[in-house]
Amino acid sequence: MAKSWSDKEITSILSSREPRMLDELFDAADRCRRDSVGPNVFLRGLIEFSNECQRNCYYCGIRKGNLSIRRYRLTNYEIIALAMSAFEGGYSSLTLQSGESDETREINEVVHFVQVIKAQSQARDNTGQGLGITLSIGELTFDQYQALWEAGAHRYLLRIETSDRQLFSRIHPPGQYYDKRLHCLDALKTIGYQVGTGIMVGLPGQSIENLVRDLQFFVERDIDMLGIGPYIPHPNTPLYKQPAFDFDPFIMTLKIIALARLMMPDINIVCSTALQIINPRGLELGLKAGANIVMPVLTPEDNRGNYSLYINKNYTQPQELVDRIRMFGYEVDPWTWGDSRHYAARQAQE
Ligand code: SF4
Structure with a gap:
């Protein structure tokens, strides 16, 4: 049973600028991660199959209102071929x-x-398991989530971005509702998905108090997976140039990952691409802070530049990522789905 953390304890860590405190926090998170989910890092090959979007989130580079990017949608044939080539190449899970x-x-x-x-990968897999499929395609209806579950997806990522209602409404246009996102997260859990959510760290107007609440929100929602990334301003968005956050978003993201690991030892935590982009040590420090999932980008090179949720998104070859993960002292187990242990524990209780 994980210790419960008070707002005061979390605030004291998030507000501290002491380097020694950071080292101690990372050491504690790494020990916790090795005890609870082990040294393995699991890969989710990421296929960004379309940058078309009907929404206009104020922070996002592929928002509908950004007319300066080329829109694309891969054909079903291309998506299936990419997925199967990832499977043949050693990936057991995709996002x-x-x-x-x-x-x-x-x-x-x-x-x-x-x-x-699902069917093609199961047919080529001795275990019959096939590819593990995570979806991240936004707010849908209950019936749509159900249909995707029945098709074979079993994990779903839907970031809340911030658990603070006021901040949520400042970073989303009218017509996007905080409560709708909560309802979607509830629907996913009811259907049986492993449910992931997450936030951006460093949003204009975000406070330490907001971040403390975010961490408590993840615990209260009993989530299975977490994706936390630093906010990277995109020039073609309304939030660009709004007054910056008072703290270094890179360090703050690492602290939140570490606290999330200590507060929820058996969940899966993604080491986000954004974290790896804003600092060359992002992968190493993200893993050391407690992340255990990495999502190498498999989107075809022609389309990658147009999936610009934020600027300066760059890419590391999958094998290079694996080599670096091993160099940092972690294992990579490509043949295992690496499902959230928290999900298994939650299922056993229900
Ligand atoms: S964050 Fe998601 S829903 Fe919002 S504009 Fe970007 S892709 Fe669309």
């Missing part, structure tokens, strides 16, 4: 991500290619 659209025709397409990827 399929896109901008948001709840149009029936588009969701039916996703249902279709998830079914095909």
Whole structure:
């Protein structure tokens, strides 16, 4: 049973600028991670299959209102071929991500290619398990989530971005509702998904108090997976140039990952691409802070530049990532799904 943390304890760590405190925090998080989920890092090959989006989030580079990027959507054939080539290349899990659209025709397409990827990978797998599929395609209806679950997806990432209602409404346009996102997270859990959420760290107007609440929110929601990334301003968004956060978003993100590991020892935590972009030591320090999931980008090179949620997104070759992970003292187990242990424990209790 994990210790419960008071707001005061969390605030004291998040506010501290003491280097020694940071070292102690990372050491404690790394010990906790090795005791609870082990030294393995699990890979989720990331396929960003479309940058079309019906939303206009104020921080996001692929928002509908950004007319300066070329929109793309991979064909079903391309998505299935990419997925199967990832499977043949040693990936046992994928994350399929896109901008948001709840149009029936588009969701039916996703249902279709998830079914095909699942069936083809199961047919080529001695264990019959096939590829583990995580989806990250936004707010949908209960029935759409259900159809995707029945097609074979079993994990879903839907970031709340901030658990503070006022801040949420400052970074999203009218018509996007905090409560809708909560309802979606509830629906995913009811259906049976492993549910992941997360936040951006360093948003204009975000406070330490907000971040403390975010951590308590993850505990209260009993989440299975977490994705936390530093906010990277994008020039083609309304939030660009708004007054910056008072703290270094890189260090603050690492502190939040470490606290999340200590507060929720058996969840899966993603070492985000954004963390790896804003600092060359992002991968190493993210893992040391307690992250145990890495998502190498498998999107075709022609399309990568147009999936610019934030600027300066760059890419590391998968094998190079694996070599670096091993160099930092962690194991990579490509043949294991690496599902959230918290999810298994939660299922056993229900
Ligand atoms: S954050 Fe997601 S929903 Fe919002 S604009 Fe970007 S891709 Fe669309």
